[in-house]
Amino acid sequence: MLKGHLDAVLLATIGDEALHGYAIIEAIRARSGGHFDLPEGTIYPALHRLELAGLLASRWVQPDGGRKRRVYALTDSGRRSLVERRAGWRSFASGIDLVLGART
Amino acid sequence: MLKGHLDAVLLATIGDEALHGYAIIEAIRARSGGHFDLPEGTIYPALHRLELAGLLASRWVQPDGGRKRRVYALTDSGRRSLVERRAGWRSFASGIDLVLGART
DNA sequence: TTCAACGCCTAGTGTCGCTAGGTATAACTT
DNA sequence: AAGTTATACCTAGCGACACTAGGCGTTGAA
Numbered sequence: 001m002l003k004g005h006l007d008a009v010l011l012a013t014i015g016d017e018a019l020h021g022y023a024i025i026e027a028i029r030a031r032s033g034g035h036f037d038l039p040e041g042t043i044y045p046a047l048h049r050l051e052l053a054g055l056l057a058s059r060w061v062q063p064d065g066g067r068k069r070r071v072y073a074l075t076d077s078g079r080r081s082l083v084e085r086r087a088g089w090r091s092f093a094s095g096i097d098l099v100l101g102a103r104t
Numbered sequence: 105m106l107k108g109h110l111d112a113v114l115l116a117t118i119g120d121e122a123l124h125g126y127a128i129i130e131a132i133r134a135r136s137g138g139h140f141d142l143p144e145g146t147i148y149p150a151l152h153r154l155e156l157a158g159l160l161a162s163r164w165v166q167p168d169g170g171r172k173r174r175v176y177a178l179t180d181s182g183r184r185s186l187v188e189r190r191a192g193w194r195s196f197a198s199g200i201d202l203v204l205g206a207r208t
Numbered sequence: 209t210t211c212a213a214c215g216c217c218t219a220g221t222g223t224c225g226c227t228a229g230g231t232a233t234a235a236c237t238t
Numbered sequence: 239a240a241g242t243t244a245t246a247c248c249t250a251g252c253g254a255c256a257c258t259a260g261g262c263g264t265t266g267a268a
Contacts, residue, residue, distance in 0.1 A: 001223095001256070003107035005200055012204045022215050028203060035199030042256050044217060067215065067264045086204050093197050095139030096109055099132060100116045100190050105225065105254090126246050146225050148248060171233045171246060 002036065006046055008085035009036070011055065011078055020061070020069035021047060047072055055081050106140065110150055112189035113140070115159065115182055124165070124173035125151060151176055159185050 002009055013019070013027050021044055029037050050056040055078035061071045074082065106113055117123070117131050125148055133141050154160045159182035165175045178186065 001108060002200075003109070003196070003224095004105060004255070005107070006256070009200065009203050020215075021217095031203045032199040033202055035195065035202070039257065040216080041218080041258065041260095046256080048217090065265080069215070089200060089204055091139065092107075093200070095136040096106075096113065096193060096197070098137055098139070099113050099135045100193055107255095108224075110225070124246075125248095126244095143226065144247080145227065145229095145249080150225080152248090169234080173246070 002038070002042075005085075005089060006038075006042065007050060007055075008082070008089055010043065010046055010050060011074060011082040011085065014056070014072055014074055014078075016074070018071050018073040020071045022069075024072070050078070054078075106142070106146075109189075109193060110142075110146065111154060111159075112186070112193055114147065114150055114154060115178060115186040115189065118160070118176055118178055118182075120178075122175050122177040124175045126173075128176070154182070158182075 009028060010024065013024055013031060017027075019027060021040070024047075025038055025040065025043055047056060047058070051058055051072070054075060056072045057075050058070050058072045061069050063069065113132060114128065117128055117135060121131075123131060125144070128147055128151075129142055129144065151160060151162070155162055155176070158179060160176045161179050162174050162176045165173050167173065
């Protein structure tokens, strides 16, 4: 469970790469050092929601081998949102750190 | 919103002090540097839940001046749970940090 | 040819904490 | 004396979030 930080994780993972859903799951697993292994039922609806909100744009791609993929990229709005959400996470995490006792 | 970390925050705030609900709200506000200002509707049900789970024990106290208060303290089980939840938070936060880009 | 991996999707559900309300006592103002 | 604010506790109901559990179809390997 990503506890309200799913959108930030998705936006940060896509970054400048333009990934498709399945690859996003793998990228999150890899980048998080195995901490997060999100089910498809989590990410697909989230991608749709972020696209509807104008933070992501998708297009269908037909690779040479393999089946069609829906590929997502950040919009300008998405990039701005990522900056905000990163700051929001830092603020949130520092608040929790203060209460739980700093990372000593 | 504490996004799934409310219990850890409550256990850590109570710590060794034995606080009552209203004081817990103020302590969280103070210790978090103003990040978190939790409504009563959040903490009272949570305290009841944690007591039911055996992590907290409460008793009613009549101070010299003022009205009766219900004071909560950690049980042994609560202390153990706090250790676990602190570790859980550190693990979670490091995972998010990795994905969002480390705190540089 | 059958099985796993790839790849997309959604309805329903459970968890969580907040909203919005209630009750009551004590202290401070006017 | 009366009204207001701060203290102090409580709960029903709701909305946000992401997970479960299912479905569909394609590609490559055993």
